[in-house]
Amino acid sequence: MSEEHAVPAARLRTRGLHLAYGDASIIEDMNLCFPDAQVTAIVGPNGCGKSTLLAGLARLHAPRGGAVLLDGKDIHRLPTREVARRVALLPQDTQAPEGMTVSELIRFGRQPHQGWLRQWSDEDRDIVAHALAVADLQQLAQRSLDSMSGGQRQRAWIAMAIAQQTPLLLLDEPTSALDLGHQLEVFELIRRQAHTGTTVIMVVHDLASACRFADNLVAMHAGRVIAQGPPDRIITPELIRELYGVECTLLADPVTGTPILAGVRRA
Amino acid sequence: MTNAGSTRAGLGVTFCGAGIALAIVCLASLLIGAGNTGADLALATLLGQSSNEEARFVVYELRLPRMLMGLAAGAALGVAGALLQAVTRNPLAEPGLLGVSAGSGLAVAIAIALGSSATTLRISVAQLGALAGCLCVLAAARTRGVGSDPIRLVLAGAAFSGLLFALTSLLLLLDQRTADEIRFWLVGSIAGRSMDQVTAILPSMALAAVLILLVIRSLAALALGERTAVGLGHRPELVRLTVVVAVALLVGATTAVAGPIAFIGLVVPFAARALAGSDIRRALWLCLPLGPLTVIGADILSRVVVQPSELPLGVLTAMLGAPVLVAVVRANRLPSL
CATH class of the missing domain: 3.40.50.300 (P-loop containing nucleotide triphosphate hydrolases)
Structure with missing residues (x-):
């Protein structure tokens, strides 16, 4: 290390x-x-x-x-x-009730900041709007989650975590x-x-x-x-063999320069 | 899909509409009956324009407590059904179907068999029975394979209810005096209840309301899955336990005074979700007018369908509720909660 x-x-x-x-x-x-x-x-x-x-x-x-x-x-x-x-968390097995809209979901992100004395505020509203914007979901705010593509839905969940600030x-x-x-x-x-x-x-x-x-x-x-x-x-290549038990050749991605694996075969 | 009820203003309109319908049904329940006191006479009595003693008795001593009982029982059962469905994430979770009412029924039957008849004792006994039933339901719902499949949970509940009813029947066989008292009560009815019985269940309902308000936000978050709820700072086990106690308080109190009234806890939340969307916070508010609306409406029907006698309310709600259950099960896909 x-x-x-x-x-x-x-x-x-x-x-x-x-x-x-x-x-x-x-x-x-x-x-x-x-x-x-x-x-x-x-x-x-x-x-x-x-x-x-x-x-x-x-x-x-x-x-x-x-x-x-x-x-x-x-x-x-x-x-x-x-x-x-x-700490905000997005688990793997997310599930939302049928018909729940994007903005309804994102509002849940404000829950840790709310309480008996501090109910829904203008600040919460602004933060939800911000999360919608960051996730590029403004147009879909009122759409129900089950009518969206997997990628859009996942962005909505991440927006909820973002709203948690x-x-x-x-x-x-x-x-x-x-x-x-x-x-x-x-x-x-x-x-x-x-x-x-x-x-x-x-x-x-x-x-x-x-x-x-x-x-x-x-x-x-x-x-x-x-x-x-x-x-x-x-x-x-040694680390990859140790991790996955495969041989491979490492190349640099011609566009991003980050490592990519080529010629993967069993060790 | 964005239904009208999912906006704040839309929900307000729906809520007001349900409230107005409830007010009309409440008035009708004071006016309509199986006996000699007709609607015109009852109305005159209500407006203070009649000195008919019999009408006065019928309206204020019979129909008014009955209506109030319907208000309390309807709200309690509707809310209890919605809560149980949220906590088991199962749209078919209904106190009557899952053995919560049966548990409370058995507890009351045992208490009656042991010589009890005081109303207040019966309420706490019924609540203990309901709590035991609820905990069994929760355990079943957390069992792998059962909780994830709404129909399996109902099957498990049916088996459990069957067992409890068998035990109750056994008690009936053992003791003739008990049998008569229990058999009358087991049908489920809000007729012939006194004002005392109505007021006796109010403390339980108030306590349940406080418990619900304490965990309602967390309960809504649980609909997003257990892990997400923890991530949002909630404590799922504590929430579930609190909800189960609230359900037991509500179902136990209602069952103690009105007997087991089936399907209200299924039909009412079903309608509330259809109107308000799946957020439990909105659905619960809507259960408050819809529950009594259903119970009192069914109670009025029970008075008029076989005049001059009456059909027991429990029989009527079962006849209305069973088709709804079949419809939910036969739907292409069970709504997930």
Whole structure:
């Protein structure tokens, strides 16, 4: 790990994190930090524990040992509403009631900031309008989610997370069910949001997309982080063999310059 | 699809319309009856222009408590149905279908068999029974394969209700005195209830209302999935438990005084969602006028269809509700919540 010496500013980190399902340990003694204002992509083969890690970071999964630290405090000991004001989450299995419109969905993002004494305000309205604009959904605000394309729907969900106005944004495979064009739409939206200083941590299945859209990769295998750092620095044929058990040749994308995999074959 | 009810103003219009319809039905329930007191005489009595003692008794001592009972029971059952459907994410979750009413019925039957008859005791007993029923429903709904399939949950509920009704029947066989009292009550009716019984259930309804207001925002967020709700800072387990207690308070109180009235908790939220969209916050508001509207409307029908006698309300709501259930199940695709 090349970043071992410099300790980057990171509001979210893990300390000796141990995550398990029943008797099965998924992640053990993980010490990881997610640099502020960067897009971090967690990559690795199926079953490597990347979604479990994200669930742990999002306090969906209580650790067996160790802790996830948000601003230095154990995320599981912080009031969940307070966490929701700092960390927004887009899970993989999103579901919305039939007929719910885009703007209705996005309004939910304001919930962590509302309470008995602070109901719906003008500020909330402006923030929802802003989220609609960022996700380029103004024209579709009153459309129902089930009448839209997968990419539009996913942008609406991300807009909800944006309306939450948190410094951190967690996304679990935000493009998993989308075709190429819609994937691009969603990743570009995520990049736009990162430009405003939001720290993004996402699980990404497709390594090429991760290399292109992330500043920082966390490569996981069998519950361990085997490499972490900027994609062009850490991605090597050896790492890919270790991760996926395949041989490949690395090329630079002629347009973006980011690594792409060619000639993939079984090791 | 953006229906009229999904805007704030649209909902206001729908709500007012339902309120006006409810006011008309309430008035009609004071005027129309199976007995000798006709609508004209009842109206004169209401306006204070008649000194007929019998009419006075019929309108103020029989029909008025009955109407108020219908208001309370309708609101309680409609809201309870909508809540149960939101918390199980199942459009078919209805207190009567899932064994919540049956649980409360069995509890009351046991209490009667043990010699109880005080109204207030019965309410808390019925609420405990309803709570037990609710927790069973929740456990079933959280079971893999059952919760994700609305029809399976209803099947599980039907089996559970069947078991509870069998136990209740067993009690009926054991004790003749109990049998007569329970059989009358088991049909479900808002007729012949006293003002005392109406006021006896109000504290429970108020408590349930407070509980609902405490978690309504979180409950709405749960419709976006458990993980999303956690991400928004809610606590799903706590929300579900609170809702279940509120449902038990409502269904238990209603069942204790009116017996099990089936299908109100299915039909009313179904209509409310159709009019207001699927956000539970709007649907619940609309259940408040729609529930009593349905119960009182059905109660009026029950007085006139077989004049001069009356059809029990529970029988009538089942006859009206069963086709709605079939319609929901036969729809191309069950609406997801």
